[in-house]
Amino acid sequence: MQYKRNNSLMITSIETVIMGLVLIFNHPYDDPTRPVFHAMNLFQSWPMCASLLVLGGGVLILTICNYHKHFADFVATVLMAALWMAYLVTFFVQDAFLQPSVSVATILIGFVFIRILLDAFFHFERGVWIG
Structure with a gap:
């Protein structure tokens, strides 16, 4: 069976890496006296930025190599959707x-999340990318 490359997932992984780099170099103001704001600011700390870089880089390598075994596209799409949804909620609350x-x-993050969902709903059949 001939598989197509998932270009939408490749673009999303590049956006994820860029967002991780932007958040690393953009140190937001933290106000410990406001607990909700302080908790939401943890999403812009180094461990979460590293997760953006690692997941985005891993999915980028996965899509460049056109790897389709073990439902790799589906798992990568689910992980990307979960990560972008977490950032959408975080930015919206902030x-x-x-x-x-x-x-x-927040609006741009919402559009990326919607694109991931549309990609997942309309381009997967039984966990396999059908292009």
Whole structure:
């Protein structure tokens, strides 16, 4: 069976690596007196940025090598969706506490998450990428 390369997952993995790099070099202000804001700020700390880099880099290598065994595309899509959903919720809660409107970063993260969901719902059949 001839498999197609999952280009959408490749673009999402590049976005994940870039987001990890941006969060590493962008040190946000932390206010320990506000517990919710302090807890949400943990998503922008070094371990979470490292998870973005590792997962994004791993999925990028997976898609460049066109590896399709052991439901690798499906597992990578689920992991990417979970990570982007966590960041969407985090940025949305942070926006709710900091400003009266939703920021552009939250909207863009939402679009990436929606693209991952659409990709998962319409391009997988029994866990196998069908292009």
